[in-house]
Amino acid sequence: MSPVHILPAPREGMEVARLAQSDYRVLADALWHRVLEGPGETRPELREAVAQRAAGGPSIAGACDDLARQIGESACRVTDAQVASVFSEMRSEKATFEIVIAASVGAGLLRWRQAISALEAVTNATS
Numbered sequence: 001m002s003p004v005h006i007l008p009a010p011r012e013g014m015e016v017a018r019l020a021q022s023d024y025r026v027l028a029d030a031l032w033h034r035v036l037e038g039p040g041e042t043r044p045e046l047r048e049a050v051a052q053r054a055a056g057g058p059s060i061a062g063a064c065d066d067l068a069r070q071i072g073e074s075a076c077r078v079t080d081a082q083v084a085s086v087f088s089e090m091r092s093e094k095a096t097f098e099i100v101i102a103a104s105v106g107a108g109l110l111r112w113r114q115a116i117s118a119l120e121a122v123t124n125a126t127s
Helices: 016-037 044-054 064-077 080-090 093-126
Strands: none
Touching: 016 044, 016 093, 044 064, 044 093, 064 080, 064 093, 080 093
């Protein structure tokens, strides 16, 4: 089985690191838009608010606030009660799943952006 290449081959004269960084930003933006603004059982505004909350943003109304905050702080500490609370409010497993994924994407992309900023700071400091 041949390996799957996520990134295109470097173009002549381009630095591989810059090409990869640019492509990952495009992919991160696509992920954000697909998960938070794409079709779903929950409103896009709610999914975006949940993602922002998981990334340290402002509180939101309802049970989604506690779950999103916990996913942002430490996802491994999410409790069955937190998920059940969102499920009772959403009244759907699919909607509950969308909330969990929105929070996960928000928290994950925050950490990714922080890592990219740290790498850029180190790269700029050594240049």
